[in-house]
Each structure stands twice: as structure tokens, then as C-alpha cells.
Amino acid sequence: MKKHKKLQRVVTSVLMAAMAVSFTACNLNTAKKNDNEEVKITIGGWPVPESQPEKNELYNKYLEEYKSLYPNVEVSTVEYSYSLEQFMSRYVSGQQPDVYYAPFTEPKRLADTGYIRDVTDEMKSRGFDKAIDPQILEVVTRDGKYYGLPTDAYMMGLLCNVELFEKAGLVDKNGVPIYPKTYKELAETAKIIKQKTGVSGFDIPTTGTEGGWMLMNIAWSNGVKFLEETEDGKYKPAFETQEMYDTLQYIKDLKWKYNVFPDTVLNGTAGVQKLFGIKQTAMIITSNVNINDIVTKYKFNKDKLSFTNLPAGSKKRCALIGGGCQLMGANLSDAQVKACFDWLALLGNTSTYSQDDLDKIEKDLKAQQADGKVITRPVLSIWTNKERTNAINKVYDKYINVDEKLWSVNQNDVVLRTEEPVAAQQLYSVLSNAMQEVILDENSDIKAVVANAAATLQKDYLDNME
Amino acid sequence: MNGMNKMNRKTNYLSDKNPLRNIKSCLTRNISGWIFMLPCILGLIIFTWYPMVQGVYMSFCKTRGYDIVVFTGLQNYIKILHNTVFLKALGNSFKYVFWCFVLGFGLPIILSILVNEIRKGQQTFRVLMYLPTMVPGIAASLIWAIMLNPGPTGLFNTLLSKFDMGPLGWLEDAKLVIPTIALTCTWSGFGATTIWYLSSLQSIDTSLYEVATIDGAGFWKRVWHITLPHLSPMIRLGIVSQIIGTFSIFQQVFVLTGGGPNNASMNLAMLSYNYAFVSMNMGTSAAVGVIQSLILMVISTVLYRKTDKGDIHG
Numbered sequence: 183m184k185k186h187k188k189l190q191r192v193v194t195s196v197l198m199a200a201m202a203v204s205f206t207a208c209n210l211n212t213a214k215k216n217d218n219e220e221v222k223i224t225i226g227g228w229p230v231p232e233s234q235p236e237k238n239e240l241y242n243k244y245l246e247e248y249k250s251l252y253p254n255v256e257v258s259t260v261e262y263s264y265s266l267e268q269f270m271s272r273y274v275s276g277q278q279p280d281v282y283y284a285p286f287t288e289p290k291r292l293a294d295t296g297y298i299r300d301v302t303d304e305m306k307s308r309g310f311d312k313a314i315d316p317q318i319l320e321v322v323t324r325d326g327k328y329y330g331l332p333t334d335a336y337m338m339g340l341l342c343n344v345e346l347f348e349k350a351g352l353v354d355k356n357g358v359p360i361y362p363k364t365y366k367e368l369a370e371t372a373k374i375i376k377q378k379t380g381v382s383g384f385d386i387p388t389t390g391t392e393g394g395w396m397l398m399n400i401a402w403s404n405g406v407k408f409l410e411e412t413e414d415g416k417y418k419p420a421f422e423t424q425e426m427y428d429t430l431q432y433i434k435d436l437k438w439k440y441n442v443f444p445d446t447v448l449n450g451t452a453g454v455q456k457l458f459g460i461k462q463t464a465m466i467i468t469s470n471v472n473i474n475d476i477v478t479k480y481k482f483n484k485d486k487l488s489f490t491n492l493p494a495g496s497k498k499r500c501a502l503i504g505g506g507c508q509l510m511g512a513n514l515s516d517a518q519v520k521a522c523f524d525w526l527a528l529l530g531n532t533s534t535y536s537q538d539d540l541d542k543i544e545k546d547l548k549a550q551q552a553d554g555k556v557i558t559r560p561v562l563s564i565w566t567n568k569e570r571t572n573a574i575n576k577v578y579d580k581y582i583n584v585d586e587k588l589w590s591v592n593q594n595d596v597v598l599r600t601e602e603p604v605a606a607q608q609l610y611s612v613l614s615n616a617m618q619e620v621i622l623d624e625n626s627d628i629k630a631v632v633a634n635a636a637a638t639l640q641k642d643y644l645d646n647m648e
Numbered sequence: 649m650n651g652m653n654k655m656n657r658k659t660n661y662l663s664d665k666n667p668l669r670n671i672k673s674c675l676t677r678n679i680s681g682w683i684f685m686l687p688c689i690l691g692l693i694i695f696t697w698y699p700m701v702q703g704v705y706m707s708f709c710k711t712r713g714y715d716i717v718v719f720t721g722l723q724n725y726i727k728i729l730h731n732t733v734f735l736k737a738l739g740n741s742f743k744y745v746f747w748c749f750v751l752g753f754g755l756p757i758i759l760s761i762l763v764n765e766i767r768k769g770q771q772t773f774r775v776l777m778y779l780p781t782m783v784p785g786i787a788a789s790l791i792w793a794i795m796l797n798p799g800p801t802g803l804f805n806t807l808l809s810k811f812d813m814g815p816l817g818w819l820e821d822a823k824l825v826i827p828t829i830a831l832t833c834t835w836s837g838f839g840a841t842t843i844w845y846l847s848s849l850q851s852i853d854t855s856l857y858e859v860a861t862i863d864g865a866g867f868w869k870r871v872w873h874i875t876l877p878h879l880s881p882m883i884r885l886g887i888v889s890q891i892i893g894t895f896s897i898f899q900q901v902f903v904l905t906g907g908g909p910n911n912a913s914m915n916l917a918m919l920s921y922n923y924a925f926v927s928m929n930m931g932t933s934a935a936v937g938v939i940q941s942l943i944l945m946v947i948s949t950v951l952y953r954k955t956d957k958g959d960i961h962g
Contacts, residue, residue, distance in 0.1 A: 267925055274714045295713035295928050389906050391926060445799020448820050448908055607926050618910040622820060638732045643927070646727060 221517045222256040225525060226279025227263030236549035248528050255521045264288070264509075273297045273511065280514055281522040283333070286321045286505045286600075287395075291607060293324040299510040302328045304523050309533035318564045320600055322507050331523070333531055335505030335562040336469040337598055338399050339591045340368075341476075342488040346464040350378040358587055361490045365400060365432060368465070368493045372442035375464045382444035382463040384436065385454045387614075388621060392451045394613030396467050399502050401429045402599050403495025408609060409602050417604050417644050419636035427628050428496065434620040434628065447621050456480065467492065469504050470591070474556050484556050488588035491595050501596040503562065535570045540577055547581040557581045561591045562598070608643040707935035714930055724935035733911050733919060740826060741895050741915040741940070747830035748894035749887075756838050757883065760845035761875055765867075774846070777839040785836065789903035792832045793819070796904075819905050822912035829900050829913060836900075837893075841886065848882045849875060884955045888948050895944055916940045 229237035245257060262272075264284040269292070272278040284292070292298045305311055305328045311319065314332055322330040340361070347359040352371060354360060362368035372383025387393045401408070401421075406429055410420035437443050444463055446453070455472060457463045459480025470489060477484050492501050508531070510522050530542035550557055559578045563571035602609055616635040620626045675682055707724055709716040728734050763773050780788070795803040796818040808814030818828050852874065860870050876883075898917035901907060907914035907922070916936055924933035 270713055270928075270930070291928055296715065297713050389908055445801065446797055446820070448905070450906075611922070611926055615908070615910045618908050622817070622822070622909050642731050642733070 219517055220254045220256065221515065221521050222258070223281065223514075223518055223521050223525070224258045224260060224279045225522075226260050226282030228259040228261050230261050234549070234553045236552035237546070240545055240549045244528055248525055251528070252521065252524055255524075257525075270295060270297065278511060280511050280518060281508055281525065283506050284330070284509050286332075286335075286503065286507065287607070289322040289329045289507060289509060290324050290601070292509065293327075293329045297512050298329050299512050299514050299519060300327045300329060301331065301510060301519055301523075303516075304519050305331065308523060308527075313533035313566060314564050315566055317503065317598060317600060318505065321503070321505070330507035330509040331526060331531060332505060332507045332564050333526075334471075334560070335503060335564045336471050336560075337501040337503055337562045337591075337593060337596065338396075338467055338469055338492055339501065339561065340490050340492050341458065341466050341468045341473065342490065343458065343461060343464045344486040344488050344588060346375055346379050346381055346461065347488075350375040350464075356587060358590075359488050359490075361488075361590070362493045365403065365493045365495055369432070369436055369440045369442065372436070372465060373440045376442050379464070381461065382457070383440075383442035384465045385444055385449065385457055385463040386433075386436075386467060386617075387449055387451045387454050388617045389448050389450045389453075389614055391607050391610035391614065393617045394610030395502070396451075397429070397433070397613050397617060398599070398610075399467060399492055399500060400432065400495060401426065402500035402502075402597075403492070403498055404429045404432075405495070405497035409604065416647065419639050419644070422632055422636050425497070426632050430616060430620050430628050430631060433617055434626070437621045438624050443621070448618065458482075470558050470561050471504075473558070477556050478554070484583070485585045485588075487584065488590075489558070490590045491592060499596045500599050501593075503598050503600050505562070505564070535565075535567070535573065540573055543574060544577050544580075547578065551581055551583065557583050558589060562593050604647060605639065605643045609639060612639045703934045704938055706931050707938045709931050711929065711931035713928070716931075720931075724932045725939070727932055728935055728939065731919075733914055736911055737914045737916050737919040740913060741917075741943075743826045744830060744833075744897050744915060745891050745894045747827045748833055748890060748897075751827070751830050752834035752838055752841075753887070753890060755834065756841035756845055756886075757879065759838070759842045760849055761871060763842070763846055764849045764875075774843060777842050779839065780835050781837065781840040783836070785899050786903055788836055789832065789900055792835075793904055796828060819913075820909055822909055825905060825909065825913045829897075829904055830894070832900055832904065833894065833897060841890075844886070845879060845882060848879055852878050884952070887955075888951055891947055891951070892944050895947075896940055 229241050231238040241259075245259070248255070249257065260279050262279065263282045264278075266288070269278065274297075278297075289298065293300075310331060311328070315335075318332045318335055319328065322328050322332055342359045342361070344353070344357070344359060347353050348357070352360045352374065360371070362371045368384060375381065375383035387396050398408075404425045406423065406425045407420045409417045411417055437447065444457055446457075449457070451468075451472075454463070454466050455468065455476055456479075458466045458468075459476045459482050461482075473484075473487060473489070476482050477487075492499065508522075508526055510519055514522070530539040530546075532539055547557060557578065559575055559582060563574070565571055565574075612635045615638075616631050619631050620628065706716060708719060708721060710718050710720045710723070759777065763770055763777070766773060783791075797803070797805070798815065798817045798820045799805065800809065800815045802815065802818070804818065805815035808816065817824060819825055856874050857870055860874060865873065896917050897915065898921065901913055901915060901918050902921065905913045907918040916939065920933045920936035920940070923929050923936060
């Protein structure tokens with residue numbers, strides 16, 4: 183018994199000591215932060231030295247500069263940036279970087295988790311609310327608050343394999359592909375390519391949320407309206423219309439009338455890009471930012487790539503806006519948010535541009551060129567200041583390393599669209615299922631498929647929204 | 649006598665009517681045993697029991713991210729029951745169990761018996777059979793996806809064409825998708841299960857076979873009267889673990905089809921994933937997990953009770 187009591191006393195003493203030490207440490211930390219405004223931030227998406235040695239070196243220099251400008255900020259860097267599956271677990275376990283890059287599809291839904299920071303004050307105080315295009319800002323806005331800083335934007339276009347167009351005799355005298363101007367023409371062009379080359383003429387993602395995401399381009403062009411706000415502020419599906427029937431009929435025809443798809447029709451974006459990269463499909467809907475992947479992963483000759491505006495539908499010519507933004511952890515203090523914005527400003531993300539910002543863009547392009555990346559002119563600017571956009575384009579012009587005559591994408595020729603305001607991912611998921619049904623079943627009843635998609639969206643998602 | 653005294657002492661402290669004194673007494677008398685078990689118990693509490701309890705509690709709450717906002721009772725469960733895909737996912741989960749059972753239950757037993765009969769090269773067969781288990785799951789699924797290409801150039805369809813059959817849609821055919829995924833699961837798992845049965849077979853006293861042979865028993869009689877009765881407890885455990893594993897199958901579904909085509913391969917695990925990572929709704933996702941666990945608990949209990957009454961073999 184004596185032994186047990188002795189053990190008890192030892193354990194109690196150790197626990198008390200540990201608690202005392204941790205309390206003291208906590209107090210010291212708090213005092214330090216309050217007195218000296220010292221903050222610590224973790225920057226995500228740091229360039230990987232193995233695959234981006236030049237960019238890594240450039241960022242290391244920026245970091246040194248940042249440390250000398252802001253000695254009160256302790257910075258650590260990680261290569262990991264963001265992935266949907268890991269995000270929440272990483273955030274709650276403290277492993278998500280404090281500032282990180284994420285695509286435009288994410289800010290709204292991440293804002294709903296409460297794990298990203300409302301940065302409205304910092305955005306306004308730095309003038310980003312005026313400097314960035316309102317349509318782009320909308321992407322990072324939830325309930326009137328900004329949840330991230332947009333840094334780049336793109337719009338969807340049509341990527342063509344020039345070699346396959348050549349084989350099909352679909353190029354003009356300058357060697358430029360004869361682009362389809364309408365979706366009907368796209369189907370016919372794809373059919374000719376398949377007949378003459380044996381390779382799929384066109385492919386589109388159909389799985390997960392990516393199928394529906396891509397379908398939006400065609401549907402909007404046909405005049406489909408997806409959601410309607412009701413009087414009580416809720417939303418209801420509005421796509422049980424002839425325009426939507428026509429859109430799904432078009433997808434169905436691509437498979438059963440024109441037969442232009444590859445053998446495997448259930449693909450995500452990566453699968454479709456892979457098929458394009460290995461020359462198994464001639465045209466895909468994608469953005470210019472994905473072209474680097476196609477060139478580097480599949481050794482695709484960049485001089486045989488052509489990128490043009492998406493075709494027009496029966497009503498207009500729409501293209502979905504995509505891009506990326508910098509998000510910050512919800513647990514960050516105001517001082518940490520400021521430190522993150524200071525870092526982003528040092529990289530050239532400022533509301534008013536200067537020669538220094540342009541120099542940084544140029545340095546970044548030089549590094550990309552040295553790392554063997556494809557450089558094209560940005561197809562979409564996030565800035566309201568046209569002068570700034572022109573100045574940036576001039577810098578890019580010096581480093582473009584693709585055949586320019588094959589790049590004819592122009593934002594002025596299309597109607598740019600952003601995601602639906604609510605349940606966008608759920609809508610995409612429902613639409614992907616509808617696409618699968620019409621592609622896999624020749625006898626599918628389009629009206630029934632659309633009705634089912636609308637009912638599912640209403641019952642499973644919109645009814646559950648608050 | 650000494651042993652009897654010890655037993656009496658043990659039963660005395662357990663029979664004490666004061667439960668607190670019971671626990672205290674139990675702890676103090678076996679202090680060294682408890683200390684040895686402590687790391688394991690702590691590990692179980694931290695990594696298994698606490699997350700389980702937390703998950704169950706979360707399923708009754710409205711969540712924001714992983715944070716619990718408010719207790720909502722059965723709201724998440726009602727939401728799931730009204731989900732248009734839930735019944736399909738539930739039915740599909742049972743279909744996975746059925747097809748995995750049909751394709752993968754007998755094969756390891758047969759193989760283990762055959763390999764056990766081999767006198768030379770048994771080690772090589774063991775290694776060869778275990779190889780699929782060693783292939784990382786994602787890599788295996790990706791290889792399967794290539795082989796199951798639905799076009800005429802896909803490996804399986806090329807083979808079928810030799811017999812003037814196909815091409816089949818495999819993973820893109822709503823009717824074939826679940827048996828096809830079950831086939832890939834069987835390929836990945838049969839090796840490990842075979843080794844498992846084989847280890848049990850090798851513990852059988854060989855004199856039993858010798859005596860049976862002297863008595864004139866042939867191969868089938870030896871299998872029926874010696875091998876299968878010996879394997880019986882393992883088979884029972886195998887059935888339960890196979891049901892648990894295949895009812896909650898996720899990786900293959902996620903990689904090969906994502907639940908498609910048009911939800912044809914959607915199961916409860918995939919539905920739970922969609923709630924968590926498409927809708928970002930952890931509470932409802934946890935509720936799907938709880939439903940899945942409850943179903944498995946009922947099935948396992950019924951199976952154990954049924955099979956406890958008699959061996960699998962006669």
C-alpha cells in the first residue's frame with residue numbers, strides 16, 4: 183500500500199509540474215504577442231524545388247526580402263496547398279497552412295464550414311474591392327463578405343489537337359484549325375475527325391461534380407437558367423425547360439448520333455485531359471491553366487496545341503470563369519491576416535500597380551520559362567484597371583512560348599459566367615448523373631431525366647438549406 | 649488448496665455489492681497487469697473509442713465543418729431517409745456483399761485445400777497467391793480500370809472477342825458495375841484469405857489424415873470429414889469479416905466509378921463520403937456511418953448466433 187501511495191504522489195507531482203509549465207508558457211506567449219506584435223504564419227503552396235527549381239529559388243529570395251521588411255513575422259513554408267479531401271482534417275489538426283491557393287470553386291463552400299477567414303476589412307483597406315472586377319470578386323463573396331483574395335482568372339475555351347485537325351483536313355492555308363463556331367458545328371467537326379482519324383473527336387467530363395461543371399458552358403449558351411430565388415429567400419430548380427432538354431439531347435446525340443466520344447465515357451477532368459494528352463481525343467473544353475499539365479505529363483508538343491473560344495449555343499456564347507484565390511485560416515488574428523496580405527503584396531498582388539509589380543511578374547515568368555512551363559497570355563484579367571491589364575499583357579508578350587497564331591481565345595467574344603449562387607457543387611453532381619444517364623442509355627427519356635435531376639436537387643439539397 | 653484460496657479471493661472482491669470498491673479492488677490487486685495494458689487501452693480510447701463516440705454524437709447534431717453547432721436529435725437521420733439515393737445505396741451495399749460472397753468466398757477455401765495438398769513448391773504458390781494483396785489498392789484499381797476499358801480494345805473485351813462475345817460496358821454498365829467491382833475486390837483479397845485458411849489447415853494433426861487414408865477414405869472424404877470441420881471456426885469468422893469488409897467497401901468504388909454510372913454503384917460508404925466532401929456536412933455523413941455500423945452489428949450478431957449453434961459443415 184505504501185508503494186502505491188508513493189507512486190500516486192509522484193504521478194500527481196509530475197502532472198502538477200507539467201500543468202504549471204504549460205500555463206506559464208501560454209502566458210509568456212500571449213504577453214510576447216501583445217507586446218511586440220510578433221506573429222507567425224505558414225505559407226502554403228511553396229514551389230517544389232525538384233519540379234520548379236527556378237521558381238523555388240525566386241520565392242526563397244522573396245522570403246528573405248519579406249523577413250527583412252517584416253522582422254516581427256516568423257514565416258514557415260510548406261509545399262502542400264489545398265485539397266478538398268484533406269482540407270477539414272488538416273485545418274482542425276492545425277496542419278492547413280495559414281495562407282494558401284485554392285480554385286474558385288472553393289471559397290463559398292469553405293466559408294460554410296467556418297474554416298476560412300473573412301478578410302473583408304483587409305481587402306477594403308487595401309483597395310481590392312475597387313481594383314478587382316466585381317464578377318471575379320463575387321466568386322470569393324459569401325453573404326456580402328470577402329473570403330479570399332483572387333489572384334488569377336481564366337475562362338473555359340476549346341483546346342484542339344492541331345495534328346488531328348490536319349489529318350482530318352480541317353485546317354486553313356495557314357495551318358490554323360477550322361474552329362467550330364457553334365456546338366452543332368463542333369459535333370460535325372468531331373464526327374469528321376473520328377471518321378478520318380479513328381480517334382474520338384470530342385470529349386467532356388461526366389463524373390463527380392466535374393461533368394455538371396463543364397455542362398454549364400453548353401447549357402448557359404443554350405439559355406438554361408438553373409436556379410430561381412423564391413420569395414422567402416430560398417432557391418428552387420428552374421431548369422425543367424426546353425433549353426435544358428436541348429442541352430441534354432445534344433450530349434446524347436454526341437454519343438448516339440454523331441458517335442464522337444472515346445470508348446470510355448465516364449471520365450473526370452483528369453481522365454479527359456489524359457485522353458487529350460495521349461492523342462486519343464481531338465477537342466476538349468478546358469482552361470489555359472491546364473495546358474501545362476498536358477504538355478509536361480504527356481509530352482504533348484506545345485506547338486501542336488490550339489486554344490480558341492467555346493462555340494455558341496442556340497442563344498449565346500458563354501464561358502465559365504475559373505481561377506484561383508488566396509484563402510486564409512479562420513483562426514488567424516488580424517495581425518496574421520495583415521502579415522499574409524503583406525506577403526501576397528510582396529509577390530505583386532496589390533490593388534494599385536507599380537513597375538515593381540510588373541518586374542515581379544517578369545521574374546516569375548522567367549522562372550517559369552526556365553522550369554520549362556508553357557507561357558501564354560492570360561485570357562482573363564482580374565483587374566478593373568485596363569491600363570494595368572495591358573501592362574501585364576505586354577510583360578507576358580515577351581515570354582509567350584506557344585505558336586500565337588493557334589491561340590485565338592478572346593474574352594470580349596463571349597459572355598462570362600460565374601457559378602450559381604448556392605448549391606453549385608450539388609447541382610454539378612446532379613447534372614453529371616443526368617449526363618451519364620443519357621450517354622449510357624440510348625433510350626433514355628430526356629424529359630424524365632431532367633425532371634429527376636430537378637427533383638433530386640430540390641429534395642436532397644435545396645430543401646435542406648437554411 | 650492454495651489455488652482454490654486464490655480463486656475464492658478473486659470471486660470475493662468481484663461479488664462485493666459496492667461497485668466502486670469492486671473496481672478499486674480489481675485495480676489494486678492487478679496493478680502490474682493494468683500498467684502493462686495501459687498504453688494499449690489509452691491507444692484504444694484516443695484513437696478508436698473516443699472518435700466512435702464523438703462520431704455517434706455528431707450524427708445527432710448540426711455541424712459546421714467538424715464543429716458541433718447544436719444538437720438536432722434525429723434530424724440528420726430523417727434527412728438521410730428522405731435522400732433520393734439512400735435506398736439505392738443501401739441496396740447496393742447488400743449487392744456488394746452478395747457478389748463478393750459469390751465470387752470470393754469459396755475460392756480461398758478451395759485454393760488453401762489444394763495448396764495444402766501440394767508437397768513441392770508450396771512456398772512458391774503461397775508467394776504467388778499473396779502478390780495481389782501486396783499491390784497498393786489505388787494502383788490495383790487503376791490497372792483494373794485500364795483492363796476494363798469498355799471499348800473493343802479493352803483487355804477483357806479483346807479476350808471476349810476471341811469467343812465472339814462482347815464488347816461489354818463493365819464499369820459503365822449499370823447492371824455489370826457491381827459484380828465487376830466485386831471481381832476486383834476478390835482479386836485483391838483472395839491471396840491473404842487463402843494464406844489465412846492455409847495456416848489453419850497446417851495445424852491439423854497429420855495422423856488424422858493417415859488414419860483416414862488407412863481406413864480407406866479418399867480425398868473428398870478427408871476434406872469433408874477432417875478439413876472442413878477443422879476450418880469451420882475460421883470460415884465463420886471469414887464470413888463475418890467479409891461481410892463487414894464488403895458492406896463498407898469504399899476505395900474501389902471511389903477510384904473505379906465514384907458511385908456511377910448514374911449512382912448504379914453508389915453504396916453507403918460513398919454516400920457518406922459525398923455528404924462529407926461534396927456537401928461538407930459532417931453530421932449527416934456521420935449519421936450514414938452510424939446506420940452502416942448498426943446494420944453490420946445486427947448482421948454480425950445474427951450470423952454469430954446462427955453459426956454458433958452448429959459448425960458450418962454439418
